[in-house]
Amino acid sequence: MVETHDTMAPMGIRLSPLGVAIFCLLGVGVIYHLYAGVISNRVAAFRQGSNVDLRDLLALSVEAAVQGGKEVKKVREENTLDERTKGKTKEGASELMTLGDLRSHKKMFYLMKNTYPALKVNSEEHDSSVGEDEVWNRDIPSDILEKVPEGHEVPAHTVTVWIDPLDATQEYTENLSQYVTTMVCVAVDGKPVIGVIHKPFTGDTAWAFVGHGTNVRARTSYISSSPKVIVSRSHAGKVKSFIQDAFGNTTTITPAGGAGYKVLSLVEPLPHDTAATSDQADVYIHVTFIKKWDICAGAALVEALGGKMTTLKGEVIDYSGSEGNSGGLVATVGLDHKALLEKLPNWVPEKH
Structure with missing residues (x-):
């Protein structure tokens, strides 16, 4: 593959045609991998830095x-x-x-x-x-x-x-x-x-x-003194006694399924949602652990209407970290959220 010549000319090495071909292939391979690496890095940077x-x-x-x-x-x-x-x-x-x-x-x-x-x-x-x-x-x-x-x-x-x-x-x-x-x-x-x-x-x-x-609207009126409260039907915990301690035994408590449904009960019914009319509520309260994919969309909807969704102690819920919220939940639209929080009894997470 390599030919050497013992002559009076300056000593050198000349590649045979086969050696030239192998050298070229190696060079192309090195260039390809370098180029691919640059492109890959640029794509990764674009994906991380794009708007x-x-x-x-x-x-x-x-x-x-x-x-x-x-x-x-x-x-x-x-x-x-x-x-x-x-x-x-x-x-x-x-x-x-x-x-x-x-x-x-x-x-x-x-x-x-x-x-x-x-x-x-x-x-x-x-x-x-x-x-x-x-x-x-x-x-x-x-x-x-x-x-x-x-x-x-x-x-x-x-x-x-x-x-x-x-x-x-x-x-x-x-x-x-x-x-x-x-x-x-x-x-x-x-x-x-x-x-x-x-x-x-x-x-x-x-x-x-x-x-x-x-594309949704708040209702024209809400009741704060003895509000109708909507709660979970399958993950209720001790929510009934908690609500009665806050608003009295005559407060209407409506169990319902789905966090999305409960948030929609706080606003004007959607065009084809006849079932939601009977479950309209003034406040949505939850006292047990709940996942953020259950409540994040509702939080945005409530916020867009000028309302609030916080923990039971009034804390803002961060939606960039862990999956769960263990601080309970209260959501309102059209009510004084801070004043309502002040009516709630001291809340301690339930232990299991």
């Missing part, structure tokens, strides 16, 4: 919730729930999962991640099977275009997305479809700014972009 427009993200969140809802409704109508238990809650109740949860998760999670790979997306469910390959078509609903101007870009690394593919799974298995929702929340630096609550069995979708617009 996302929040109006686009709102439209995508609506689409994801609607697409997930279609899967939820289809599984329920086909009665192919494949119900199973995925563990116990902190209160000792079984946490159910169905095929509707999983199919909705796959549709919603991968639609978000395929469109914006840099985003951190937290979903209630996890699935190791092959994901969807669908990407958002970038269509923006007309009501969003009308109410939300463009130009709300934020760095992708400041965004955390919370997905609840099927809120009120317990009620879903009992065919209490009025409580079921799919939800998406977008938090920026831990603050909920976009909330979407979709009702698969009525087709209604509530959305809100804090400070910029929403």
Whole structure:
């Protein structure tokens, strides 16, 4: 491969044709790997440093919730729930999962991640099977275009997305479809700014972009002296005695399924949501542990209407860290939130 020549000319090495070919191949390989590394680093840097427009993200969140809802409704109508238990809650109740949860998760999670790979997306469910390959078509609903101007870009690394593919799974298995929702929340630096609550069995979708617009309205009046309080029907804890200590024994307490449903009970009913009219409430209170994908979308919706959702001690809930909130929950729209908090008894987390 290498030829040497013992002549009077200066000593040198000349590669044979085979050696030249191998040298060229090695050179191409080195250049390819260097180039690939540069491109990979640039892509990674772009994904971590790129901006996302929040109006686009709102439209995508609506689409994801609607697409997930279609899967939820289809599984329920086909009665192919494949119900199973995925563990116990902190209160000792079984946490159910169905095929509707999983199919909705796959549709919603991968639609978000395929469109914006840099985003951190937290979903209630996890699935190791092959994901969807669908990407958002970038269509923006007309009501969003009308109410939300463009130009709300934020760095992708400041965004955390919370997905609840099927809120009120317990009620879903009992065919209490009025409580079921799919939800998406977008938090920026831990603050909920976009909330979407979709009702698969009525087709209604509530959305809100804090400070910029929403398609729901607060009711014209709320009662603060003896408010109607809506609470969890499956994770109630000692909420009844807690509420009666605060507002008296005559206070109406309404158990209901799903955190999304309970938040919607605080506002004007959605166009096709006739069931929610009978469950309208003034306050939503929760006294046990609750996951952030259950409440983040509702927090954004309440905030967009000038209301508040805090812990029972009035603390702001951060939506960028751990999955759970152990401080209880109180949500109001159209009431003096601080004054209502002052009526609540001293609250101590329940031990199990």
